[in-house]
Amino acid sequence: MQGTEKGKNQPDELDIRRFQENVLDFYRRNGRHDLLWRKTNDPYHILVSEIMLQQTQVQRVTVKYPQFISVFPDVSSLAGSTLAEVLWVWKGMGYNRRAIALRTIAGLVVSRFSGLIPDDEAVLSGFPGIGKATAGSIAVFAFNRPAVFIETNIRRVFIHCFFSDRVPVSDREILPLVARTLDREHPREWYYALMDYGSVLGRRIPNPNRRSTHYHRQPAFEGSDRQLRGLILELLLQEGTMIINDLVTRTGEQPGRTGEILLALVREGFVTLENDTVRLHN
DNA sequence: TTCCTGTTGC
DNA sequence: GCAACTGGAA
Numbered sequence: 103m104q105g106t107e108k109g110k111n112q113p114d115e116l117d118i119r120r121f122q123e124n125v126l127d128f129y130r131r132n133g134r135h136d137l138l139w140r141k142t143n144d145p146y147h148i149l150v151s152e153i154m155l156q157q158t159q160v161q162r163v164t165v166k167y168p169q170f171i172s173v174f175p176d177v178s179s180l181a182g183s184t185l186a187e188v189l190w191v192w193k194g195m196g197y198n199r200r201a202i203a204l205r206t207i208a209g210l211v212v213s214r215f216s217g218l219i220p221d222d223e224a225v226l227s228g229f230p231g232i233g234k235a236t237a238g239s240i241a242v243f244a245f246n247r248p249a250v251f252i253e254t255n256i257r258r259v260f261i262h263c264f265f266s267d268r269v270p271v272s273d274r275e276i277l278p279l280v281a282r283t284l285d286r287e288h289p290r291e292w293y294y295a296l297m298d299y300g301s302v303l304g305r306r307i308p309n310p311n312r313r314s315t316h317y318h319r320q321p322a323f324e325g326s327d328r329q330l331r332g333l334i335l336e337l338l339l340q341e342g343t344m345i346i347n348d349l350v351t352r353t354g355e356q357p358g359r360t361g362e363i364l365l366a367l368v369r370e371g372f373v374t375l376e377n378d379t380v381r382l383h384n
Numbered sequence: 385t386t387c388c389t390g391t392t393g394c
Numbered sequence: 395g396c397a398a399c400t401g402g403a404a
Contacts, residue, residue: 151389152389154389155388155389155390156388156389156390156391157387157388157389157390157391157399157400158388158389158390158400158401158402159387159388159389159402159403160388160389161388161402161403162388162401162402162403163389194401194402195400195401196399196400196401196402197390197391197399197400197401198399198400199391199392199399199400200390200391200399200400203391230391230392231390231391231392232390232391233390233391233392234390234391235389235390235391236389236390236391239389253389253390254387254388254389254390255388255389256389293389297389300389301388301389304387309386309387311387318396318397319386319387320386320387320398320399320400321397321398323400323401326398326399326400327398327399328398328399328400328401329400329401331399331400332399332400332401370399
């Protein structure tokens with residue numbers, strides 16, 4: 103879709119209309135209509151999918167999502183779980199804090215919202231692990247609300263179609279266009295279309311998101327603290343409780359380095375220290 | 385190497 | 395505003 107709207111920062115009504123038609127046309131023919139979390143109206147299931155999809159490719163979520171839902175089919179089952187149980191199912195997804203956040207959210211929903219996922223963006227944003235993008239997507243996909251939000255696919259579409267001649271582009275500039283183009287009668291379908299189009303953009307062209315002010319590369323993983331964190335959590339999941347000295351030995355790292363990371367994991371609610379032993383929190 | 389339906393804490 | 399967080403696939 104080399105749209106006529108390409109490059110226009112100030113599109114008129116006709117440009118908007120053409121853009122919408124192009125995106126919807128693409129969606130009808132090439133939309134990812136088979137994604138499981140698009141076939142449900144259960145807000146809890148959609149919450150799970152949205153947390154999983156943060157910085158994680160769809161293909162990997164298609165595997166983990168049904169497993170997670172099968173083990174924790176409703177909010178109360180997740181709220182009543184232990185952290186170790188959740189991390190065990192979460193294993194392989196990365197960004198393990200999301201697992202903690204998801205479980206905490208389930209507890210809050212049960213204790214303060216009668217077990218019902220809130221439909222208000224501001225309330226959703228108040229939950230741990232939910233920022234603007236996830237709050238917006240839950241409002242849209244779980245409740246069909248005409249919320250305005252930006253994530254990586256949406257950002258790519260708008261930069262490509264409306265800012266082809268600009269570097270850099272900020273989300274503040276994109277947001278009004280997201281609002282203008284939004285189909286307020288069918289927000290859910292519209293955002294599916296937008297994101298699906300964005301997901302295939304940039305296969306042949308350089309990633310348009312590199313022209314975003316919010317774009318940055320990730321540092322190398324090999325040898326990083328992230329890698330050691332992952333290893334420590336993996337060991338604790340396998341062993342349950344461990345003597346700290348044994349844990350240090352198993353990581354093969356300097357005691358000081360492992361110790362620092364262990365303390366960070368304590369601060370973030372992953373693990374608990376007791377005397378000379380360490381275990382997953384709870 | 386690059387990217388992925390971001391959020392958080394400083 | 396910016397670094398940290400995580401793992402897998404092309």
